[in-house]
Structure formats: structure tokens, C-alpha cells
Amino acid sequence: MGVGQVVSPVLVGRESELSVLVAAVESLPAVAVVEGEAGIGKSRLVAELAAHPVAEGRQWLAGASRRVREPFPLGPVLEALRGVRKALDRGQLSPVSGALRGLLPELAEVLPAAPEPLGDPAAERHRVYRALAEVFAALGDTVLVIEDLHWADEQTADFLAFLVADPPPRLAVLVTYRPAEAAAALRVADTRLPPHVAWARVALGPLDAEQTRALTQAVLDTPRAVSWEFAEYLCRNSSGVPFVIQELLALLRERGQLVRLLDSWTRLDLHMLDVPVRVRDSVLERVERLPEPSRRVLAAAAVLQDATSPAVLAGVCGLSDDDLAAGLEHALGAALLHERDGAIAYRHVLAAQAVHDGLPPTRRMELHARAARTLRDLEPASQGRIAHHLRQAGRMQEWGEAAVAAAEQAARLGDPNEAARLLEDVLRAAEFEPARRGELTVRLGWLATETGHLPSILDLLEGALDHEQPPVVRGQLRFLLLLMHDESGGDPRVRRALAARAADDLDELPELAAWAMVALGMPLMDEVPPGEHRAWLDRALRTVPHIADPDAAVHVLSKVVMQLTRFGEPRWTGLAERVQSAIGASPRRLPEVNAYLSLANGTVYVGNQAATRRFLDAAAHGRGTPRTELIAQWVRVMLDFESGEWSGLAEQARGFAGAMRDRPQYAVIGDTVAAALALADGQVEAARTRLRDLMAVAQDIGESEVLVFPTAAYLRSVTLPGLDSAEAVGAALAESERVFALWRAKRLWPVAVRALPGWVQSLSMLGRTSEAQEWVAEVEEALRGTDAPLAAAALAHARGVLEVARGDVRAAVAEFGTAADEYARLPVPYEAALVRERQAACLLATGALEGGAALREAVAAYERLGARGDAERARRHMSRLGTGTPADTAWRDGRRRYGAPLSPRERQVALLAARGLSNKQIAAEFTISVRTVEGHLSTVLNKLGLRTRGDLDLERHARELLPGTGR
Numbered sequence: 001m002g003v004g005q006v007v008s009p010v011l012v013g014r015e016s017e018l019s020v021l022v023a024a025v026e027s028l029p030a031v032a033v034v035e036g037e038a039g040i041g042k043s044r045l046v047a048e049l050a051a052h053p054v055a056e057g058r059q060w061l062a063g064a065s066r067r068v069r070e071p072f073p074l075g076p077v078l079e080a081l082r083g084v085r086k087a088l089d090r091g092q093l094s095p096v097s098g099a100l101r102g103l104l105p106e107l108a109e110v111l112p113a114a115p116e117p118l119g120d121p122a123a124e125r126h127r128v129y130r131a132l133a134e135v136f137a138a139l140g141d142t143v144l145v146i147e148d149l150h151w152a153d154e155q156t157a158d159f160l161a162f163l164v165a166d167p168p169p170r171l172a173v174l175v176t177y178r179p180a181e182a183a184a185a186l187r188v189a190d191t192r193l194p195p196h197v198a199w200a201r202v203a204l205g206p207l208d209a210e211q212t213r214a215l216t217q218a219v220l221d222t223p224r225a226v227s228w229e230f231a232e233y234l235c236r237n238s239s240g241v242p243f244v245i246q247e248l249l250a251l252l253r254e255r256g257q258l259v260r261l262l263d264s265w266t267r268l269d270l271h272m273l274d275v276p277v278r279v280r281d282s283v284l285e286r287v288e289r290l291p292e293p294s295r296r297v298l299a300a301a302a303v304l305q306d307a308t309s310p311a312v313l314a315g316v317c318g319l320s321d322d323d324l325a326a327g328l329e330h331a332l333g334a335a336l337l338h339e340r341d342g343a344i345a346y347r348h349v350l351a352a353q354a355v356h357d358g359l360p361p362t363r364r365m366e367l368h369a370r371a372a373r374t375l376r377d378l379e380p381a382s383q384g385r386i387a388h389h390l391r392q393a394g395r396m397q398e399w400g401e402a403a404v405a406a407a408e409q410a411a412r413l414g415d416p417n418e419a420a421r422l423l424e425d426v427l428r429a430a431e432f433e434p435a436r437r438g439e440l441t442v443r444l445g446w447l448a449t450e451t452g453h454l455p456s457i458l459d460l461l462e463g464a465l466d467h468e469q470p471p472v473v474r475g476q477l478r479f480l481l482l483l484m485h486d487e488s489g490g491d492p493r494v495r496r497a498l499a500a501r502a503a504d505d506l507d508e509l510p511e512l513a514a515w516a517m518v519a520l521g522m523p524l525m526d527e528v529p530p531g532e533h534r535a536w537l538d539r540a541l542r543t544v545p546h547i548a549d550p551d552a553a554v555h556v557l558s559k560v561v562m563q564l565t566r567f568g569e570p571r572w573t574g575l576a577e578r579v580q581s582a583i584g585a586s587p588r589r590l591p592e593v594n595a596y597l598s599l600a601n602g603t604v605y606v607g608n609q610a611a612t613r614r615f616l617d618a619a620a621h622g623r624g625t626p627r628t629e630l631i632a633q634w635v636r637v638m639l640d641f642e643s644g645e646w647s648g649l650a651e652q653a654r655g656f657a658g659a660m661r662d663r664p665q666y667a668v669i670g671d672t673v674a675a676a677l678a679l680a681d682g683q684v685e686a687a688r689t690r691l692r693d694l695m696a697v698a699q700d701i702g703e704s705e706v707l708v709f710p711t712a713a714y715l716r717s718v719t720l721p722g723l724d725s726a727e728a729v730g731a732a733l734a735e736s737e738r739v740f741a742l743w744r745a746k747r748l749w750p751v752a753v754r755a756l757p758g759w760v761q762s763l764s765m766l767g768r769t770s771e772a773q774e775w776v777a778e779v780e781e782a783l784r785g786t787d788a789p790l791a792a793a794a795l796a797h798a799r800g801v802l803e804v805a806r807g808d809v810r811a812a813v814a815e816f817g818t819a820a821d822e823y824a825r826l827p828v829p830y831e832a833a834l835v836r837e838r839q840a841a842c843l844l845a846t847g848a849l850e851g852g853a854a855l856r857e858a859v860a861a862y863e864r865l866g867a868r869g870d871a872e873r874a875r876r877h878m879s880r881l882g883t884g885t886p887a888d889t890a891w892r893d894g895r896r897r898y899g900a901p902l903s904p905r906e907r908q909v910a911l912l913a914a915r916g917l918s919n920k921q922i923a924a925e926f927t928i929s930v931r932t933v934e935g936h937l938s939t940v941l942n943k944l945g946l947r948t949r950g951d952l953d954l955e956r957h958a959r960e961l962l963p964g965t966g967r
Contacts, residue, residue: 007219007246007335007347008215008218008219008242008246009218009221010218011044011045011048012207012211012214012215012218012242013207013208013211013214013215013242014041014044014045014048014204017034017045017202017204018045018048018049018052020032020200020202021034021045021049021174021200021202022049022052022054023198023200024172024198024199024200025049025054025055025143025172025174026054027198028141028169028170028171028172028198029167029168029169029170029171029172029196029197029198030167030171030172030173030197030198030199030200031164031167031172031173031174031193031197031198031199031200032172032173032174032175032199032200032201032202033174033175033176033177033200033201033202034046034174034175034176034177034202034204035176035177035178035179035201035202035203035204036176036178036179036203036204036205037178037179037241038178038243038348038349038350039241039242039243039244039348039350040204040205040206040241040242040243041204041242041243042147042176042204043147043176044242045202045204046062046145046147046174046176049143049174050062050143050145055143057141058141058142058143058172059084059087059139059140059141059142059143060142060143060145061080061081061083061084061139061142061143061144061145062079062080062144062145062146062147063075063076063077063078063079063080063145063146063147064076064079064146064147064148065146065147065148065149065150065151065152065153065156066148066151066305066306067148067151067305067306067349072153072384072409072410072413072415073153073154073155073156073410073413073414073415073418074103074128074132074153074155074156074159075153075156076146076147076149076152076156077132077144077146077156077159077160078103078104080144080145080146081104081107081132081135082104082106082107083106084107084135084139085106085107085109085110087139087140088107088110088135088138088139089110089138092138093110093111093112093134093135093138094112094134095112095113095115096115096127096130096131096134097111097112097131097134097135098111098112098113098114098115098131099114099115099124099127099128099130099131100128100131100132100135101113101114102114103128107135115127118589118590118623120589120590120591120625121414121416121450122450122590122625122626122627123589123590123623123624123625124414125155125158125414126623126625126626127623128159128414129158129159129162129163132159132163133162133163133168136163136167136168136171137168137169137170137171139170139171140170141170142170142171142172143171143172143174144171144172144173144174145174145175145176146160146173146174146175146176147175147176148176148177148178149175149176149177150177150178153415153417153418154415154417154418154451155414155415155417155418160173160175164193164197165192165193165194166194167197172198179203205240206239206240206241207235207240207241207242207245208235208240209228209231209232209235210231211240212231212232212234212235212238212240212245213226213228213230213231215242215245215246216230216231216234216245216249219245219246219249220249234248234249243348243350244282244350247282247283247286247351248282250286250334250335251282251285251286254286254289280353280354280357280358282354283336283350283351283354283355283358284354284355284358286334286336287336287355287358290330290331290334291326291327291330293319293323293324293326293327293330294326294327294328294330294331294334295327296317296318296319296327297313297317297319297324297327297328297331297337298331298336298337298355299317299355299359299363299367300313300316300317300367300370300371301313301331301337301344301345301346301352301355302346302352302353302355302356302359303316303356303359303364303367303368303371303389303392304316304371305349305352305356306345306385307340307343307344307345308343308344308345309342309343309344310324310328310344312374312375312378313328313344315370315373315374315377316367316370316371316374317367318370328344335347336351364392365392365393365394366393368389368390368392368393369389369390369393369395371385371389372386372389372390372393372395372398372402375389383402383405383406383408383409384406384409384410384418384422386402386405386406387399387402387403387405387406387422390402391403396429396430396431397430397431399426399430400426400430400431400432403422403423403425403426403430404422404423404426404440406422407419407420407422407423407426407443410422411447416447416450416451417451419447420444420447420448420450420451420453423440423443423444423447424444424456424457424460426440427440427441427444427460428460434464434467434468434469435469435470435473437464437467438464438467438469438470438473438474438477439473441457441460441461441463441464441477442464442473442476442477442480444457444460445457445461445476445477445480446480448480449480449483452662454480454483454484454487455484455487455488458481458484461477461480461481461484462481464477465477465478471505471506471507471508472505472506472508472509474505475501475502475503475504475505475506475509475512475513476502476506476509476512478498478501478502478505479498479502479506479512479515479516481498482495482498482499482502482516482519485498486519487662487663488662488663488664489663489664489665489700489701489702489703490701490702491702492524492525492526492702493526495519495524495702496519496520496524496526496528499516499517499519499520500516500520502516503516503517503520510543510546510547511547511549511552511553511555511556513543514540514543514544514547514556515540515555515556515559517536517537517539517540517543518536518537518540518556518559518560518563520532520533520536521533521534521536521537521540521560521563522563523704523705523746523748524702524703524704525699525702525703525704525707525742526702527745529745530567530745530746530747533563533567533746534567534569537560537563537564540556540559540560541557541560541575543556544556544557544560550582551589551591551592552591553582554579554582554583554591554592554595555591555594555595555598557575557578557579557582557595558579558594558595558596558598558599559598560575561575561576561579561598561599561602562598562599562601562602563602564602565599565602565603565605565606565608565787566602566605566606566705566748566750566751567747567748567750567786568606568749568750568783568786568787568788569786569787570785570786570787572602572787573787576599576611579595579599580618583595583596585618586618586621586622587618587619587621587622588621588622588623589622589623590622590623590624590625590628592622593619593622593623593624593628594628596615596616596618596619596622597615597616597619597628597631597632597635599611599615600612600615600616600619600632600635601631601635603615604635604638604639604642605638605705605708605751606750606751606787606788606789606790607642607754607789607790607826607828608789609639609642609643609789609826609827612635612639613639616632616635616636616639619632620632630656630659630660630666631666633652633656634656634660634666634669634670637649637652637653637656637669637670637673638669638673638709640652641653641673641676641677642826642828642830643827643828643829644827644828644829644830644864644865646677646865646866646867647866649673649677650673650674650677650678653670653671653673653674653677654670654671654674655670656670657669657670657671657674658670664697664701665698665701665703665706668694668697668698668701668703668706668709668710669706669709671690671694671710672691672694672709672710672713673709675687675690675691675694675710675713676691676713676716678690679691679713679716679717679869680830680862680865680866680867680868680869680870681866681867681868681869682868682869682870682872682873683869684717684720684869687713687717688714688717688718688728691710691713691714691717692714692735694710695707695710695711695714695735695736695739698710699739704742704743704746704748705748705751707739708743708748708751708752708754708755709754711736711739711755712754712755712758714732714735714736714758715732715736715755715758715759715761715762716758716834717732718731718732718758718762719758719761719762719765720834720870720873721837721838721841721873721877725928725932726765726766729762729765729766730766732762733762733763733766736755736759736762740752740755740759740775744778747782749779749782749783749786749788749791750783750786750787750788750790750791753779753783753788753790753791753794753795754790754794756775756776756779756794756795756797756798757794757797757798757801759772759775760772760775760776760798760801760802761801763775764801764802764804764805769802769805769806772798772801772802772805773802775798776795776798776799776802779795779798780795783795789826790826790828792818792822793819793822793823793825793826793828793831794819796815796816796818796819796822797815797816797819797823797831797835799815800812800815800816800818800819800835800838800839801838803815804838804842809842809845809846810842810846812838812839812842813839813842813843813846813848816835816836816838816839816842817839819831819832819835820832820835820836820839823835829861829864829865830861830865830867832861833857833858833861833862833865833867833870834858834870836854836855836857836858836861837854837855837858837870837874837877839854840852840854840855840857840858841855841877852878855874855877855878856878858874859871859874859875859878862874876908902940902943902944905926905936906936906939906940906943908926909922909926909933909936909937909940910936910937910940910944910952912925913937913940913949913952914952914953919933919934919937937949940952
């Protein structure tokens with residue numbers, strides 16, 4: 001029994017939206033998104049675009065996401081590509097496209113041979129993305145349509161975001177989604193596109209009464225008008241949703257409640273017309289009017305949700321062949337179902353949901369159970385759909401095992417996100433024996449390390465440990481917790497306890513046991529002595545020969561080398577050669593890339609720039625992942641700052657820190673570099689505050705080695721010439737004392753020596769010269785026999801500070817000269833310039849002519865770096881102090897001794913005051929507070945015997961304000 005036409009033969013109310021899509025598709029490459037609620041007409045709009053002349057001569061490829069997920073990654077994209085064999089020529093495709101052989105067997109004739117495995121799921125996924133993009137590029141003028149993106153799997157959404165970020169030149173991508181369910185879709189819709197890519201976003205809203213009237217007239221297929229009263233009534237009761245309007249019209253036709261009055265279609269009187277408020281009621285009433293076989297077919301199709309074969313329908317509804325044929329005939333005739341390519345499905349998901357929800361609960365559960373049994377007999381079995389139906393049938397124990405099978409299928413197919421989602425769901429909802437739960441939780445944990453979602457399953461990991469587990473399972477659970485705490489910067493004591501217990505439990509997995517030992521070799525902020533750290537590293541080294549997997553062995557060895565490098569142990573070089581010998585000079589696979597990055601991670605901390613560059617360059621030869629690229633960027637940010645390659649570095653460092661907020665030990669480095677660059681730019685107070693905060697963050701996460709970098713920069717910020725207030729220096733010392741005590745206890749001087757000059761300067765400025773001298777002697781002795789590239793420069797720098805404090809300015813000149821030369825050799829040009837500026841001050845203090853040249857050299861170095869604040873400070877020093885500064889302005893006992901003559905800063909302040917500048921203007925000139933200016937002026941007036949600042953006269957006080965003028 002048919003109901004006549006149900007779908008409008010013409011597009012109504014969407015003409016402007018269609019023109020927007022047409023314009024986008026004409027301007028390749030293009031990306032267009034269509035959003036709107038269910039039934040609003042997204043698919044119809046896409047169909048109209050496909051029939052438009054703009055689509056002629058183009059490949060039109062379409063795929064759709066399914067409500068019931070299959071454990072099969074990239075399903076909609078692969079569905080779209082399965083029929084493109086004839087449009088591809090094998091010669092068009094590079095070897096990378098061979099990665100699609102396992103995913104698209106239909107294209108086997110034109111795809112190159114499958115490449116060798118990369119050994120890392122993330123790298124494999126990235127290669128598949130590149131291969132898919134290459135196939136789309138080879139197809140020429142193409143429109144790719146992905147519908148219902150709100151139901152997409154993670155990889156489909158990620159790939160589409162990857163694709164539209166840099167689409168092939170002849171490709172248009174069109175996606176549809178519901179904004180209320182758009183978490184995955186928004187990754188595509190919100191991707192930042194290149195300027196040359198055309199962009200369109202269409203948001204479909206409800207039809208108004210006039211458009212409803214036009215749609216009704218089109219559905220009824222008559223030139224006769226539809227009454228306004230009827231149109232407004234339909235619009236109000238359907239909320240202007242086209243699918244609902246069409247369903248209501250079909251129902252009214254079946255009821256015989258549509259009448260033709262004169263030249264107009266209308267309804268019966270209002271009191272005789274009971275129009276359902278909800279589409280569910282409308283659909284269910286239409287279903288009830290059909291024969292029993294049709295109702296059974298519709299119930300089975302509603303339970304199955306997706307398009308399916310008549311054979312599967314028969315298995316679920318239990319009809320004979322004849323009854324199935326009759327039932328299908330009436331359901332198709334009623335336009336509730338439609339058939340495409342031999343598969344049967346509901347014309348709209350809203351109708352399917354209405355029928356499904358309208359089934360009695362026991363009947364619904366029975367049909368879901370039948371669906372699971374039927375699907376199990378198919379080859380290949382759809383584990384995701386089977387699990388879905390078992391859960392809906394209330395068979396929780398069977399569902400649990402089926403969901404696990406679906407997760408394993410997803411993992412085998414390279415979809416860790418879907419596998420992790422399924423396992424997490426089943427572990428939270430199903431009952432398992434403790435041993436089985438522990439085994440599954442470990443599997444979930446390793447998947448979560450791939451997807452970056454480890455913190456979200458903390459409760460599951462800890463819960464599994466609440467029960468007795470075999471040692472190998474218990475060890476892995478603890479190891480996974482250790483990884484999570486390491487990444488998030490957890491309590492150092494918790495991390496050490498987890499690592500120690502994991503190492504004891506993992507005898508059967510020596511690669512993980514050795515990794516835990518390496519973690520115990522890391523010097524966190526705790527009371528563990530350095531000898532214990534080294535003992536754990538030695539134990540890890542002894543475990544390496546027992547690791548069967550060569551990649552795992554190299555991984556552990558490279559981690560040991562990284563830490564030994566930071567400890568300054570000379571044997572790191574021989575061990576690093578073992579790593580390089582095992583890998584080769586040009587790594588290809590991800591484990592090899594990771595090993596080189598670990599080596600670079602060690603050398604960059606101690607300032608070995610040559611080795612760091614060599615290791616980074618080697619890593620760049622291999623196939624990395626987004627994660628390895630971030631780690632390489634982390635090393636590069638540190639390297640570029642130290643080596644003086646500052647162009648664009650501030651923005652890069654801030655961007656990196658923002659991308660790594662969930663991994664604070666990495667973010668601290670990016671933020672420190674950005675703050676140190678701001679300090680060099682003259683943003684002293686803001687940089688000082690930020691660096692102090694970063695010290696606190698590094699201490700909170702227990703990263704004693706990361707802590708070196710913000711501490712060194714913070715001490716620099718309070719000891720720069722002209723910015724060295726006693727209050728700021730005292731605060732910095734108070735905040736750094738615990739830090740230096742920790743480094744002393746851990747013997748971390750190969751890394752921490754870069755902070756020694758600022759520490760010694762701060763102690764000396766507050767008169768603690770003897771203490772400063774003891775620190776220098778202790779650190780120098782501790783570094784004896786170590787491989788610490790920064791040691792020579794930093795120790796000479798610190799000794800120069802001590803010589804100034806002792807009053808031996810000529811000795812200070814020599815030490816600062818040595819330090820500047822050593823810094824330049826490394827090269828660390830910024831530190832070299834700072835030391836050269838201090839050397840210049842000492843030379844000027846002795847009256848040596850070389851002082852001016854040294855100061856000009858420092859200014860030139862600052863300008864090359866882009867250190868505008870430092871350059872301006874040094875230029876002011878050069879222009880205002882001249883070259884005749886008396887020797888008694890040098891530091892003694894850590895403080896400058898001035899007596900009756902004005903200090904350099906007092907002279908600077910007085911000179912500007914005599915020229916008429918206000919206190920506020922003077923404060924801005926020197927980046928100090930107004931109160932500090934007032935204090936300097938008060939001292940000046942006392943020393944000169946004056947009562948007010950108005951008494952300052954440039955001519956009368958030239959000798960005091962302009963020394964070296966001879967006046």
C-alpha cells in the first residue's frame with residue numbers, strides 16, 4: 001500500500017544555501033560544512049549539489065559515518081574511495097600510497113607495494129593520512145562528501161582535519177553534521193585553512209510558514225494552492241523541520257484527512273484533525289497501519305539501525321522468504337524504508353529511532369539478541385555491532401567479551417582511539433574476575449599511552465591494583481601509573497615508589513624493568529643521594545643484554561646515556577657510540593628517531609651544542625610523529641636560545657609552551673625561554689615575575705634539572721647592571737637557597753653550573769662574599785673530571801664576580817675575558833655579551849682605554865641578538881658614564897663602595913633630574929619604581945648638601961654629575 005509521493009521533487013527554501021555551496025565547489029580547493037539538526041535537510045542539500053551542473057566532470061565520492069560504530073578506522077573515507085580504481089593510474093602514486101593496501105584491497109592493482117612497518121602506530125597513521133591525501137590529489141577534480149560527521153571515529157575526524165589543513169589543489173571537501181553532537185566534527189570545521197582555500201559554512205534552520213506552504217504543495221504534486229491556514233498549522237506543529245512536515249503529510253494522507261476545497265488543498269476542521277506533536281507519534285501511527293509482516297520488517301530494521309541485506313533482516317525478524325518479500329514491499333511503498341545497492345535502510349534516522357523506541361522493552365531486547373546471533377554468522381563478523389546488540393539485549397557478560405573482541409579488532413586495524421573507548425566502556429560497566437580485569441586494564445593502559453588519554457583512566461589503573469594480580473600484571477599497572485605521573489609532573493616520592501615496585505615486579509619483561517630503573521636514576525626533588533641514582537642506571541645497563549627486542553634495548557640504552565650525560569659522566573660518549581652503531585647514522589624508524597632525540601635531550605642540558613645538533617640532524621632523517629616533533633622542538637628551543645638564534649624564537653617558544661600545557665616539564669622550558677627573551681628585550685619586571693613563577697612550577701613537579709633554566713634566568717634578572725636592587729637580590733637569594741642546596745646534594749653541577757654566576761653575584765652583592773667563594777671552590781672541585789662543556793665559562797664568570805667583590809678589578813678583567821672567550825667558543829653569545837659588559841665596567845674603573853671598545857663590543861652583540869633592553873642599557877652606560885669612572889666605584893665585599901662621591905645610578909638619576917625630568921619619567925627610563933627614584937634623589941641631595949631637587953644645577957654640579965669632564 002503506497003501513500004503517494006512523500007519527498008518533495010524540488011528543493012524548497014534552501015536556494016541561497018545551495019548557491020553558497022556551488023560557489024565554494026567552483027573555487028578549488030575548497031572546504032564546506034553543512035550543519036543542522038536531524039531532519040533539517042542536510043542530505044537533501046548535498047543531493048541537490050550533486051545534481052547541479054557544477055558537479056559535472058568531477059569525481060563525486062561519498063561516505064557516511066554510522067550511528068553504531070564499527071571497529072574500523074577511517075570507514076567513511078574508505079567507503080568513498082572503494083570505487084575509484086578506474087580513475088587511478090599506478091604511475092601517479094608514490095611508494096607511500098602502498099600503506100593503503102590493507103585498507104583498500106579494491107585498489108590493489110594500482111597501489112605500490114606495502115612499505116615496511118614503522119614500528120609505531122602513530123607514525124603508521126600519519127603515513128596512511130599522507131597516502132590518502134596523495135590518492136585524492138591523483139584523482140583530479142573531486143568532491144569528497146562525508147555525511148553525519150558527528151558520528152565519525154577519531155581517525156576519520158583527525159584525517160579530515162589533516163586533509164583540509166592543506167588540501168590537494170583540485171579537491172573540494174564537504175561535510176555534514178549536527179552541531180549538538182559535534183565534538184569530532186568541529187575538529188574539521190574549526191581547522192585553520194590556508195588563505196588560498198575556499199571556505200563555506202552553511203547552517204540550516206527551520207522553514208517558515210511560506211516555505212512550508214511551498215514544500216507542502218511540492219509534496220502533494222499539484223498546481224493547486226495550499227491554504228495559508230493549513231501551512232501555518234503544519235509549520236507550527238513540525239517546528240519547520242522538513243522531514244517532520246513530510247511525515248505529517250504522509251500520515252494525513254493515509255488517514256484521509258487531506259481534502260481539496262475548490263482550488264486549494266486544506267485539512268478537515270481543526271477539531272477533527274489530531275496532528276501528532278512529535279514525529280515519533282506520526283511515524284508509529286503510520287507503521288501501525290501496515291500489515292504484520294511489514295511491521296516486523298520495520299522493527300528489525302530499526303534495531304539494526306544501519307543499511308543491511310534482506311538476509312540479515314530475515315534473520316532478525318524471523319519471517320519466511322514470502323512474508324519478508326511482502327513486508328518489504330509495503331514498507332518500501334510507504335516510503336519508510338528505501339533500498340540502495342541491494343541494502344535496506346530507513347529513509348531517515350528519526351523514523352528508525354521512533355520505531356525502535358516504540359517497541360516494548362522485552363520485544364526490543366529479543367530483537368537485539370536475534371541481531372547479535374545473526375551478525376555472528378557473517379564473515380567477517382562485525383564485532384562492534386555484535387557488542388552493541390548484546391548490550392541492548394541486556395546480556396552483559398556476553399557483551400563484555402564481545403566488546404573486548406571489538407576492541408582487539410579495532411587495535412589490529414590501527415584504531416587505538418576506538419579500541420580504548422570500547423575497553424574503557426566495558427571495564428566501567430561489566431563485571432570481570434580480578435585477574436581478567438587486571439589483564440584488560442593493562443591493555444587499556446597501553447592503548448591510552450598511544451592516544452594521550454592515560455590520566456582519564458587513573459581510577460581504573462588504581463582499582464585493578466586493589467585486587468591481587470600476577471606480578472607481571474601488577475608491574476605493568478604500576479609502570480603505567482608511573483608514566484602518567486611523569487607526564488603530569490606528579491609527586492616525586494610517588495613516582496619513585498611506583499618505579500621501584502614496578503622494577504621488582506617486571507622480571508618477565510626486562511625492557512620495562514630497565515625503563516623503571518632509568519626512572520629511578522632520574523634526580524627528582526627528593527632526598528635520594530646521587531650514588532643511588534647512578535646505581536640504578538648501572539643496573540639498567542646490566543639489564544640491556546637481557547632485552548630480546550633490539551628496539552627496546554636501544555631505547556633503554558639511549559635513556560641511560562641521556563641521564564649519564566646530564567651527570568657529566570665521561571663514559572656517556574662510548575655508550576652513545578653504541579647507540580649510534582646499533583641504529584646507523586640515518587635512522588628511519590620511530591624507535592631509532594626516539595633514541596637520537598634522547599641523546600640530544602641529554603647533551604642540550606649540559607650545553608654540548610655540537611653533539612645536540614648532530615643528534616637532532618640524525619633524528620630528522622627518520623619518520624617521526626607529532627609527539628617526536630614536539631620533543632625535537634623542545635630541544636631546538638633550548639638550543640636556539642643558548643646559541644643565540646633568536647629570530648622568531650619568542651613566538652615559537654610561547655606556541656610550544658601552549659601546546660604542552662598537559663606536560664608541564666616541557667612547557668616550563670618554553671615559558672622560560674619566552675621570559676628570558678622578554679628580559680633581554682627590557683621587560684624586566686614582567687619577566688622577573690614570570691621566571692619566579694616558573695621556578696615554583698618546576699619545584700612543584702619535582703623536576704630538579706628543568707629547574708636550572710628558570711632559576712638561572714631569574715638570578716640574571718636581579719643582577720643585571722643598573723637593575724640590581726638589594727631588595728630584589730635578597731628575595732631571589734631566599735627563593736634560590738633550597739634549589740642550590742638540592743643541586744649540591746644531587747651533584748647536578750654539569751647542568752646547574754649555568755646558574756652559578758648569578759648565585760655568586762647575588763651573594764656578593766649582599767656582602768656574603770666568603771660564602772660565595774666557598775660555593776665557587778666547591779662547584780669547581782665537584783666538576784673536576786666531569787664532561788661539562790659549560791663549566792670553564794661559568795666558573796671563570798663566577799671567579800670574575802668574586803674578584804670584583806674582593807676589589808681586585810684587574811684580576812676580574814682577566815677572568816671576565818676568559819669567560820667571554822669560553823662562552824663565545826661554545827657558542828653562548830648572550831652570556832658572552834653580558835660578561836663582556838661587566839669586563840668593560842671593570843676596565844673603565846681602572847681607566848683603561850680598552851673599556852670603551854669592550855662596551856661597544858657588548859652593545860654590538862646585543863644588537864645582533866635583538867636584545868634591545870640590554871643594548872639600550874649598555875648604550876646608556878656608554879653615553880652617561882664616559883670612560884673615566886674612578887677605580888673606587890668597583891665592588892668590594894660584594895657591594896659598591898661610594899663614600900661621598902655619587903654612585904653611577906645616583907649620578908644617572910641626578911643628571912636627568914637636573915635636566916628637568918620628573919620622577920615618573922626617570923623611573924621609566926631606568927625601569928625602576930618611582931619610590932626608588934625618590935630614594936636616590938634623597939641620597940644625592942644629602943651628599944651634595946642640597947635641600948631640594950630644584951637646587952640641582954648642571955653647570956654648578958658638573959664635577960659630580962659629569963665625572964671625567966675636568967670641571
